[in-house]
Amino acid sequence: MKNIDDFQLIVDEEIKRQHRNLEPKELYEPIWYTLSNGGKRLRPVLVLMGCQLFSDRIEEAVLPAIGIEMFHNFTLLHDDIMDKAFLRRNRPTVHIKWDVNRAILSGDALAIQSNIFISSCSREVLPEVLNVFLTTALQVCEGQQYDLNFEIKSMVSVDEYMNMIRLKTAVLLAGSLQIGAIIGGAGKDWAQRVYDLGCELGMAFQLQDDLLDTFGDEDVFGKSIGGDILSDKKTFLLIKAYEQASPEQAKVLDDCYSGKCTDPDQKVKEVRKIFMDLGIDQMTRKKVREYLYSALAILEELPVEKERKTELENFTRSLMDRVR
Template sequence: MKQLTDLQALINKAVDKLNFPKHPAELYDPISYILSLGGKRLRPALLLMACDLFGGDVESAVEPALAIEVFHNFTLMHDDIMDNAPLRRGQVTVHQKWNSNVAILSGDAMMVESNKLMMKVPDAILRRVMDVFNETATGVCEGQQIDMNFEHLDNVSIEEYINMIRLKTAVLLGGTLKIGAIIGGATPADAQLLYDFGVNLGIAFQLQDDILDVYGDPDKFGKQVGGDIISNKKTYLLIKALELAKDTQAVELNQWINAPQFDTQEKVAAVTDIYNQLQIRNYSEEAMQTYADKAFNALDHVNLPDERIQYLRLFADSLLVREY
């Protein structure tokens, strides 16, 4: 089995070799730019890992793995426009460096490029792979739209939130693993189990992200703690708090949500205190563990030797053990 770091290095090398036309520069330069910003390359590395798990040729899976990386960065480019984000991985976002129209069109070209790369799988599995890829891409778009819809809704249920993060975040992880498994020669049943593992792992990871936003150490988490509270982002924690809060707690929570002006530190402290009173962290961690257990249960049923399963289990453990 190849190590994750080796697979990430393989992807980095392949990304560096991607060649886009020189003209028109405004269309292709932004693609090279966003791909040059780096990142952990976990999703394409996972595709290679899944292929390797089933004894497939990792080198033959590099182009579809690149397709996943290009697609993922396409979604980031368009997300940054919708969020009006000034920075991506510490660098100026594409729409700020060029303009929104350029970023939209370059993102569209990335979606085309990702399809071209994905279609380089052998003809015998092309239909299966493209079905998974297209279903995954549609799900990501649906999840982003649902997330934007949440901004204008007063009431969002836990079930609706879980479905949103499943689509926006988790299906890409599941789809990536399933495509890698198909390329590696997995049976349809095993490929589906790996998909289920990835989706549930992705949900657990996002729930952990919600928890870390409130309770994480900013130096270790790498983001501003309390950012979700400041922006009234409908996370698992806020939705659960709105569900459980009664009387004065409910009044205070809604006052902070609806306050047009506020001191950010005061708001974060006050809302966090309400979360603590309602034991929201415990509820969130229980939900996260539920989806982690579902992920590991799916993995346990994959028809592979224990030592190969353990490799993926260790990866999942490392993903879900982040310091608070």
């Protein structure tokens, strides 16, 4: 049995091995720049973990796993244009390092390459794998659109927010796990349960992300804390806080989020204080745990040897105390 570190290594090595100096370089340079970003490779690792749940023939899932990582990177590349983000993992984003046209077109090419890699699975499972991948891929776009819509909406409900992160983040983690399971030989019904498991994981992962953005340790988390607050992002924390705030607290939040508070440190401090006074951080941690326990319960159900489940169980438990 392979563990997460093995999987990460396999993914990183394969991405390097697949690198070619293709022409025109204006198109392919930004793709390699994006793929060599030193990310956690979470999604392709989930593909391999999903496969190992049902089979030892991990190698059959490696190229589709790279395809999923390519797709994820394509969405980051285009999202960074839409969000006008300057930095990603401490490096200039593609549309800043080159220009918007290069970012649009190399993103398009990367999306096509992702389909090429996904399609390299065996003929027998290709229609099922593609069905999961393409359904998921479209949902990711829907999630990004809802996220953009939220920017100009005055308020967003918890349900709307949960639906948005399900689409934007959770389904791709779920689809990754399911694609691995399908390639590993899981039947239709169990592959679907693996998808459900992945959805719970994905929801936990995104809520954790919201939490770390506001309450994480800057040096460990790897990005500056309070970014969501400073960019007025409507996160789970803020939506819940508004739901439960006293009139006085709501007034402070209104002031903070209407541009009245011009000192960024002050703004982060005040919003964090209200979150803590209302116990939003604890409530979010509890929600994260609920999702993770639900994932573990599905894992328990799966009709495979216990040792096949070990890595996914370890990974799920590690998310409970995730700090980066």
